[in-house]
Structures are given as structure tokens and as C-alpha cells.
Amino acid sequence: MIRELTEAKKNLQRNGFLDVPVNVNLDLFAEIERLKKEKNAIVLAHYYQEPDIQDVADYIGDSLGLSQQAAKTDADIIVFAGVHFMAETAKILSPQKKVLLPDLKAGCSLADSAPPELFKKFREKYPDHIVISYINCSAGIKALSDIICTSSNAEKIIESVPADQPIIFAPDRNLGSYLIKKTGRDMVLWNGACMVHEIFSLEKITRLKVRHPKAKIIAHPECEAAVLAIADYIGSTTGLLKFSERDDAQEYIVVTETGILHQMEKNNPNKTFIPAPPNNACACNDCPHMKLNTLEKLYLCMEYEEPEITMDEQLRIAAKKPIDRMLEISAQYGL
Numbered sequence: 163m164i165r166e167l168t169e170a171k172k173n174l175q176r177n178g179f180l181d182v183p184v185n186v187n188l189d190l191f192a193e194i195e196r197l198k199k200e201k202n203a204i205v206l207a208h209y210y211q212e213p214d215i216q217d218v219a220d221y222i223g224d225s226l227g228l229s230q231q232a233a234k235t236d237a238d239i240i241v242f243a244g245v246h247f248m249a250e251t252a253k254i255l256s257p258q259k260k261v262l263l264p265d266l267k268a269g270c271s272l273a274d275s276a277p278p279e280l281f282k283k284f285r286e287k288y289p290d291h292i293v294i295s296y297i298n299c300s301a302g303i304k305a306l307s308d309i310i311c312t313s314s315n316a317e318k319i320i321e322s323v324p325a326d327q328p329i330i331f332a333p334d335r336n337l338g339s340y341l342i343k344k345t346g347r348d349m350v351l352w353n354g355a356c357m358v359h360e361i362f363s364l365e366k367i368t369r370l371k372v373r374h375p376k377a378k379i380i381a382h383p384e385c386e387a388a389v390l391a392i393a394d395y396i397g398s399t400t401g402l403l404k405f406s407e408r409d410d411a412q413e414y415i416v417v418t419e420t421g422i423l424h425q426m427e428k429n430n431p432n433k434t435f436i437p438a439p440p441n442n443a444c445a446c447n448d449c450p451h452m453k454l455n456t457l458e459k460l461y462l463c464m465e466y467e468e469p470e471i472t473m474d475e476q477l478r479i480a481a482k483k484p485i486d487r488m489l490e491i492s493a494q495y496g497l
């Protein structure tokens with residue numbers, strides 16, 4: 163095992179995780195609980211993680227909730243079951259803590275659609291604008307931003323900026339267009355998109371609605387405008403979950419990543435949730451990045467404390483400023 167482990171450490175960057183065998187007889191749920199206690203570790207899981215990971219997490223949430231949780235935990239180790247930019251955000255907020263990500267390759271097409279060197283040049287074309295960036299971006303983009311926002315608080319963040327102050331919104335053009343409509347602010351948009359939310363099929367959703375006429379369509383604002391136009395409710399992942407709890411319909415067509423259905427079904431056992439189909443042969447829409455994390459990889463990263471997220475201190479300080487601003491504005495509005 164020692165030789166296998168040494169080899170796996172050498173290949174960590176290439177594989178994204180410590181690729182050593184896990185005993186199939188291990189009760190991974192119990193092992194993860196043991197490791198949490200022994201190492202004073204906390205597991206944060208995004209709603210798009212597989213159900214088993216959600217079930218062992220200490221906190222399940224979307225980007226805002228997870229970043230707030232990362233900021234206030236007193237654990238020594240934060241295990242971030244999500245994608246790379248989320249674990250980076252935890253590191254930015256908690257530099258003294260060890261931050262682990264089950265698979266380093268769990269990236270994000272939206273974050274990747276905004277390379278910092280190109281964005282810096284783009285920003286220079288608009289010297290009078292401030293930059294509001296959606297939290298789904300790299301630390302490099304955060305460091306070039308004035309305020310971060312999430313899909314839960316974006317409207318309030320934009321409204322908190324004086325009306326005569328021009329704004330660049332990055333990196334998601336669909337969320338940006340939706341926010342232009344909602345707030346009436348004429349923002350300059352960076353042309354990025356999420357590969358998961360962009361490929362929902364308007365035609366297939368319309369057909370589903372014909373078969374389930376009483377179902378409400380609930381959608382994430384990262385979806386394209388044509389899909390949002392037929393939605394009964396638009397909101398962040400947490401917003402969709404809360405809506406499904408307070409609303410009195412019995413059936414919902416859920417237009418976001420399928421991972422959220424686990425909490426929706428747990429919290430509303432008598433309601434039916436139908437995942438919206440994408441524009442390909444699949445019946446539902448999983449984020450391939452989020453789903454790189456598995457219970458085995460979660461266990462391995464806790465056991466061996468790798469892969470770890472590390473960051474240059476100057477970059478961390480620059481990336482923290484706009485997140486702090488977001489957390490301040492969110493606190494002002496009680497979000």
C-alpha cells in the first residue's frame with residue numbers, strides 16, 4: 163500500500179485525486195464520520211453533488227450559503243464537495259484552514275469561459291465601469307472584480323450600486339441578460355455560459371409540459387432566455403428548493419442540474435419532481451464536473467488530506483475584497 167500511495171501522490175495532478183484502491187467492505191459513511199471527528203473536519207456539499215455525498219455533508223447549499231458557511235466554520239479542515247472555484251472561495255475566506263477538494267479536476271465550464279488575462283483586457287476597455295462577477299469564476303477573475311454576487315443575491319447587489327455607475331457583469335451572459343431585464347440596468351456582459359444550463363431543450367420541456375399540464379416549470383437563471391420565458395418561477399438553486407416547499411402545486415419540471423432533486427424529494431415526499439431534459443440523448447442534465455466527486459474520492463481526500471487547494475497570498479487578498487463586499491451587502495439586506 164505504501165508503494166501504491168507514493169505512486170498515487172506522484173500522479174495526483176494528472177489524475178485529480180489519489181488513485182489508490184478503497185476496500186469494498188469499508189462502510190464509507192461511517193469512515194467519513196470518523197474522519198470528521200478525528201480531524202475536526204467539516205464537509206460542505208453543493209446541491210449538485212450525488213445524493214450519497216449530500217447525505218454525509220454537514221452543510222448542503224448553493225454558492226452563497228456555502229461561502230458563508232466556509233467563512234464561519236471553526237473546523238481545522240474544510241472538505242469541499244463541489245467544484246474547484248468553490249473550494250478556492252473557501253480557501254480565500256479561510257486561509258489558515260486546510261481546504262480539500264475530492265477531485266482537483268472538478269472544474270466548471272462557466273468559470274473556464276473567463277480566462278483572467280482576457281478578462282483584464284476586456285475590463286480595460288471600460289475604465290469607468292465597476293465589475294460585478296457571479297461567484298462561479300476563478301480566483302483570478304474575482305481579483306479583477308469589485309463585487310461578487312450569487313444567483314440568490316445578484317439583484318440586490320446590482321440595486322445597491324448607484325444608478326449612474328456603469329457595470330460590467332461577468333462571466334454568465336444568460337444570468338446577466340436575465341438581471342438586465344429584472345433590474346433595468348444596462349450592463350456590459352462578458353460572453354460566458356454554463357454548459358449544463360445552456361443546453362436545456364425548449365422543445366422537450368414544452369412536450370413535457372403538454373404531458374404534465376399541471377406541473378410548474380421552475381428554472382435557474384443561468385438558463386437561456388427562451389427557457390426562462392416559459393418558467394413559472396425563476397430562482398437560485400436554494401430559491402427553487404424553497405419555492406417547491408412553499409408552493410402548493412404537486413408536480414414540477416425542474417430546469418437545473420438534477421442533483422437538487424434529492425433535497426426536493428426529501429423535503430416534499432408527496433410531490434413529483436421531473437428533471438428537465440437537455441438537448442441531447444439524455445433524459446436529465448448532470449454537471450460532469452460536479453459528478454466527478456464520488457463518495458470514495460471524498461473518503462480518500464479526508465484520509466490522506468489531498469488534494470489540497472493552495473493559493474498565492476497576494477491573489478487571495480485581492481480575490482477576498484469583492485467577496486467581503488458581497489457578504490457585507492448580503493448582511494445589510496438580511497440575505
Ligand code: SF4
Pocket residue numbers: 210245269270271272273298356357358359419449450451452
Ligand atoms: S452546473 Fe454549470 S456553473 Fe455549475 S459547476 Fe457545472 S458547469 Fe459550472
